[in-house]
Amino acid sequence: MLNNQTINKLEELKFTGMANGYRTQMETARYAHMSFDERLGMLVDQEMTERENRRYANLIRSAKLKFASACVEDIDYQPSRGLDRPMMEGLKDLEWLKHGIDLVLTGPAGTGKTWIACALGEKACREGLKVSFQRLPILLEEFKLAHVDGTFHSKLAKLTKVDLLILDDLGVSPINAQGRGDLLEIIDSRSTTKSTIVTSQLPVSKWHDYLSSGNPTAADAILDRITGGSYRIEFKGESMRKLRKK
Known part of the structure; x- marks a missing residue:
């Protein structure tokens, strides 16, 4: 339940990349043995990648x-x-x-x-x-x-x-x-x-x-x-x- 609340808060803050990444980490066993720092770093990277992709898509769309x-x-x-x-x-x-x-x-x-x-x-x-x-x-x-x-x-x-x-x-x-x-x-x-x-x-x-x-x-x-x-x-x-x- 707490995990779902965290995901909802991330989405409300528009950190959709981190929300999706956190959801994946909760559902995939291979992340369980990683340290907190490793998992946090992956979430930050995923958020940055998603924002860059979204910005690129917006720029391409407006460029026409x-x-x-x-x-x-x-x-x-x-x-x-x-x-x-x-x-x-x-x-x-x-x-x-x-x-x-x-x-x-x-x-x-x-x-x-x-x-x-x-x-x-x-x-x-x-x-x-x-x-x-x-x-x-x-x-x-x-x-x-x-x-x-x-x-x-x-x-x-x-x-x-x-x-x-x-x-x-x-x-x-x-x-x-x-x-x-x-x-x-x-x-x-x-x-x-x-x-x-x-x-x-x-x-x-x-x-x-x-x-x-x-x-x-x-x-x-x-x-x-x-x-x-x-x-x-x-x-x-x-x-x-x-x-x-x-």
């Missing part, structure tokens, strides 16, 4: 990664992709993210830009960092509505706070003056303090033409903040989707 199962350990380094292996291995430690450095991924459709971005995002979640995956065309449409209903600044603040923001598919749809201004606000709010990954089918050399649309000054400002000091990876080869079908 397009490829939630992508992970850096599964990166395909086949030569046709043109990936610099030493560079990719260096990115895995996330030191660039901790220093607010941006990452630009460009290349043809289907070459794995978004997958790599999601794999790095998943690794960031494993490290306990907050990640947000956003398809840029949809995000700019949401911001357009946010200007109308007065939620723009609160939405911008949320994106500013995440440790890693992934902006997917820059250049797949036309961008107007308001969208360009909103993109500048997003990038500027994170510049030098938080990291952003930008994926695009357009090579960086064509970004200025895409972003300017009569306002080269804004395009200059966006490019300076995104590409200045950022790491860049240019993907090559056939679409990974086509290769899988073959």
